[in-house]
Amino acid sequence: MQAQTLHEEASPEVQARIRASFERQGLMGHLGAQLSHIGPGRVHITLPHRPEVSQQHGYIHAGATSTIADSAGGYAAFTLFPENSSVLTVEFKINLLAPAAGDSLEAVGTVLKFGRTLTVCQLEVFALRDQAKTLVATGQQTLICLHERPER
Amino acid sequence: MQAQTLHEEASPEVQARIRASFERQGLMGHLGAQLSHIGPGRVHITLPHRPEVSQQHGYIHAGATSTIADSAGGYAAFTLFPENSSVLTVEFKINLLAPAAGDSLEAVGTVLKFGRTLTVCQLEVFALRDQAKTLVATGQQTLICLHERPER
Amino acid sequence: MQAQTLHEEASPEVQARIRASFERQGLMGHLGAQLSHIGPGRVHITLPHRPEVSQQHGYIHAGATSTIADSAGGYAAFTLFPENSSVLTVEFKINLLAPAAGDSLEAVGTVLKFGRTLTVCQLEVFALRDQAKTLVATGQQTLICLHERPER
Amino acid sequence: MQAQTLHEEASPEVQARIRASFERQGLMGHLGAQLSHIGPGRVHITLPHRPEVSQQHGYIHAGATSTIADSAGGYAAFTLFPENSSVLTVEFKINLLAPAAGDSLEAVGTVLKFGRTLTVCQLEVFALRDQAKTLVATGQQTLICLHERPER
Numbered sequence: 001m002q003a004q005t006l007h008e009e010a011s012p013e014v015q016a017r018i019r020a021s022f023e024r025q026g027l028m029g030h031l032g033a034q035l036s037h038i039g040p041g042r043v044h045i046t047l048p049h050r051p052e053v054s055q056q057h058g059y060i061h062a063g064a065t066s067t068i069a070d071s072a073g074g075y076a077a078f079t080l081f082p083e084n085s086s087v088l089t090v091e092f093k094i095n096l097l098a099p100a101a102g103d104s105l106e107a108v109g110t111v112l113k114f115g116r117t118l119t120v121c122q123l124e125v126f127a128l129r130d131q132a133k134t135l136v137a138t139g140q141q142t143l144i145c146l147h148e149r150p151e152r
Numbered sequence: 153m154q155a156q157t158l159h160e161e162a163s164p165e166v167q168a169r170i171r172a173s174f175e176r177q178g179l180m181g182h183l184g185a186q187l188s189h190i191g192p193g194r195v196h197i198t199l200p201h202r203p204e205v206s207q208q209h210g211y212i213h214a215g216a217t218s219t220i221a222d223s224a225g226g227y228a229a230f231t232l233f234p235e236n237s238s239v240l241t242v243e244f245k246i247n248l249l250a251p252a253a254g255d256s257l258e259a260v261g262t263v264l265k266f267g268r269t270l271t272v273c274q275l276e277v278f279a280l281r282d283q284a285k286t287l288v289a290t291g292q293q294t295l296i297c298l299h300e301r302p303e304r
Numbered sequence: 305m306q307a308q309t310l311h312e313e314a315s316p317e318v319q320a321r322i323r324a325s326f327e328r329q330g331l332m333g334h335l336g337a338q339l340s341h342i343g344p345g346r347v348h349i350t351l352p353h354r355p356e357v358s359q360q361h362g363y364i365h366a367g368a369t370s371t372i373a374d375s376a377g378g379y380a381a382f383t384l385f386p387e388n389s390s391v392l393t394v395e396f397k398i399n400l401l402a403p404a405a406g407d408s409l410e411a412v413g414t415v416l417k418f419g420r421t422l423t424v425c426q427l428e429v430f431a432l433r434d435q436a437k438t439l440v441a442t443g444q445q446t447l448i449c450l451h452e453r454p455e456r
Numbered sequence: 457m458q459a460q461t462l463h464e465e466a467s468p469e470v471q472a473r474i475r476a477s478f479e480r481q482g483l484m485g486h487l488g489a490q491l492s493h494i495g496p497g498r499v500h501i502t503l504p505h506r507p508e509v510s511q512q513h514g515y516i517h518a519g520a521t522s523t524i525a526d527s528a529g530g531y532a533a534f535t536l537f538p539e540n541s542s543v544l545t546v547e548f549k550i551n552l553l554a555p556a557a558g559d560s561l562e563a564v565g566t567v568l569k570f571g572r573t574l575t576v577c578q579l580e581v582f583a584l585r586d587q588a589k590t591l592v593a594t595g596q597q598t599l600i601c602l603h604e605r606p607e608r
Contacts, residue, residue, distance in 0.1 A: 021208045022208075024206075024207075024208040024209075025206065025207050025208050025213060026202075026203040026204050026205065026206040026207075026213075027204065027205050027206060027207065027213040027215060027216055030182070030183075030204040030205070031182075050178075051178040052178050052179065052182040053178065053179050053182070054176075054177065054178035054179060055176075055177050055178075055179065056173045056174075056176040056177050056303055057176075057238070057303065061177060061178075061179040061219065061223075062219075062222050062241045063179060063215070063216075063218060063219025063220070063222050063223065064179055064215075064219065066215060066218050066219065066222065066244075067213065067214075067215025067216065067218065067219060068215070070214050070215050070218065071213075071215065086209070088248070089214045089248050090247065090248065090394075090422060090446060091245065091246060091247040091248065091395070091424075091444075091446055092218075092245070092246065093243065093244070093245035093246075093397055093549040093596060094243060094244065094245075095242065095243040095569075095576050095596060095598060096240070096241050096242065096243065097568070097569045097576060098569075112553070112591075112594055113551075113553045113554075113591070113594075117421065117448075118394060118448070120551050120553060120594065122594075135568075135569070138568055138569075138576065138578075138596065139596070140395075140549060140551060140594065140595070140596055142394060142395055142446065142551060144421075144422070151208055151209065242546075242574060242598060243547070243596075243598055245397040245444060245549055247417075247424050247444060247446060249416070249417045249424060250417075264401070264439075264442055265399075265401045265402075265439070265442075269573065269600075270546060270600070272399050272401060272442065272547075274442075287416075287417070290416055290417075290424065290426075290444065291444070292397060292399060292442065292443070292444055292547075294399060294546060294547055294598065296573075296574070325512045326512075328510075328511075328512040328513075329510065329511050329512050329517060330506075330507040330508050330509065330510035330511075330517075331508065331509050331510060331511065331517040331519060331520055334486070334487075334508040334509070335486075354482075355482040356482050356483065356485075356486040357482065357483050357486070358481065358482040358483060359480075359481050359482075359483065360477045360478075360480035360481050360607055361480075361542070361607065365481060365482075365483040365523065365527075366523075366526050366545045367483060367519070367520075367522060367523025367524070367526050367527065368483055368519075368523065370519060370522050370523065370526065370548075371517065371518075371519025371520065371522065371523060372519070374518050374519050374522065375517075375519065390513070392552070393518045393552050394551065394552065395549065395550060395551040395552065396522075396549070396550065397547065397548070397549035397550075398547060398548065398549075399546065399547040400544070400545050400546065400547065455512055455513065
């Protein structure tokens with residue numbers, strides 16, 4: 001996947017499938033998260049900093065950081081899955097590297113290894129403030145493709 | 153920590169410190185999560201199942217599951233930390249074992265190894281429906297104690 | 305699996321299958337590791353402390369600790385797999401809690417959640433010295449069952 | 457660290473410190489592992505494929521793969537640590553992506569985030585056969601710096 005152009009877009013069909021699924025995730029809307037890029041094997045999700053997503057020191061909560069990272073990785077894998085399939089997270093691991101301060105977070109999920117059953121993604125989360133972009137979390141995720149199990 | 157009585161309660165001072173911190177976590181209130189037990193080295197957090205915390209199939213989102221697991225582990229460690237300290241999650245890993253269906257989730261954070269700098273917790277999340285309790289996620293978390301850095 | 309008697313033994317057929325596989329693992333013999341218990345969903349592997357498995361401070365190397373933990377978990381899963389199947393580690397995560405000092409290590413792999421495709425194990429490693437037993441590492445592992453792919 | 461030239465070498469003092477520590481790791485010699493590159497924040501370790509490091513199907517054992525990944529990450533961090541310090545692995549997580557077939561493995565540890573107390577590394581392991589190089593494992597590791605605790 002490394003060779004893809006950074007801003008290459010997925011096909012309209014794939015984009016529509018991802019957007020429809022994202023809109024069914026009540027948690028994404030409740031947190032205020034938005035899909036900001038859908039490429040083949042790569043998805044970005046953006047989360048504005050609001051009190052509703054904070055932890056006790058006022059930074060964005062590690063749980064919110066992890067949530068958008070998990071969704072970005074899940075959808076990055078889903079862009080490569082066949083029609084009539086579903087995606088589930090098997091497991092993920094995330095290191096919180098720096099306080100999630102800033103105006104918003106951007107989670108980037110990238111497929112490292114695609115497989116018929118299992119797919120592995122890299123997860124990165126950046127804090128954005130003015131022009132600066134800081135890596136605040138990095139992780140790794142395993143996903144499973146459920147064949148012939150369309151989302152709806 | 154294994155030897156503690158299952159429902160042993162932390163001291164009133166520790167309970168007050170945990171509750172005050174929890175109330176400052178905007179994300180916990182926004183998700184509808186509640187502290188349901190504070191013992192020495194063990195904390196439970198409960199999350200009712202609502203559309204606002206769902207993923208695309210209607211189950212509770214892996215991100216919400218992870219969020220309450222992360223907070224339960226963080227506060228379990230915090231019950232053992234000295235006054236005037238803060239707790240931060242260094243990293244965690246979580247396996248999603250079964251769909252998070254049911255009326256609510258209960259996350260249980262338990263200290264496995266307490267240290268002056270680093271503490272390691274076990275994370276478990278159960279789905280509750282009527283009388284049944286199903287393990288839906290299990291994880292492991294590393295936390296750091298920031299000495300002489302009170303939360304406020 | 306929690307309900308099993310601690311020292312319950314697997315059936316002779318399962319024990320034979322596990323021992324045959326273990327003997328084909330060149331690394332186990334090279335490290336000096338031995339199968340010390342084979343129960344249904346639980347396997348113990350013991351590793352004597354020798355200079356050949358040490359790190360730079362003289363303790364047992366985290367890699368050796370992880371190796372026997374990985375094998376103990378893999379075989380714990382394999383005790384529950386059908387005949388004519390193979391087991392592969394998908395991923396594991398391990399926390400090193402204390403220096404691996406002592407006369408030997410004992411790794412314990414226990415199935416937390418068995419599934420047709422994926423199985424999740426808990427990994428624990430204890431250091432043994434005289435009568436004392438200290439938890440030195442704890443981890444979590446995901447394994448995949450390859451059906452109709454016998455080991456030989 | 458991303459900006460470093462791929463083959464930039466660490467200073468002679470740092471290289472000597474890493475090599476001296478590596479030689480004290482009995483396990484590295486016993487497995488036949490060798491330091492193949494020492495750059496600032498990046499270390500490579502190579503492991504020839506021999507029966508002594510195999511698993512039951514003849515591939516290199518996940519434990520051996522993990523061992524050289526763990527050491528590569530540990531030494532990558534150690535290149536950045538001050539004199540009179542030691543390095544210990546806090547935890548690591550690794551995904552095994554493909555069978556570790558080939559003539560040898562190359563583990564690459566790269567510092568993602570350096571800190572005074574904790575450092576986070578990316579771990580990658582490649583299988584080498586003739587001219588081909590395949591990513592067989594990818595991981596993430598947390599290390600702690602013990603200040604004023606020289607290795608000897």
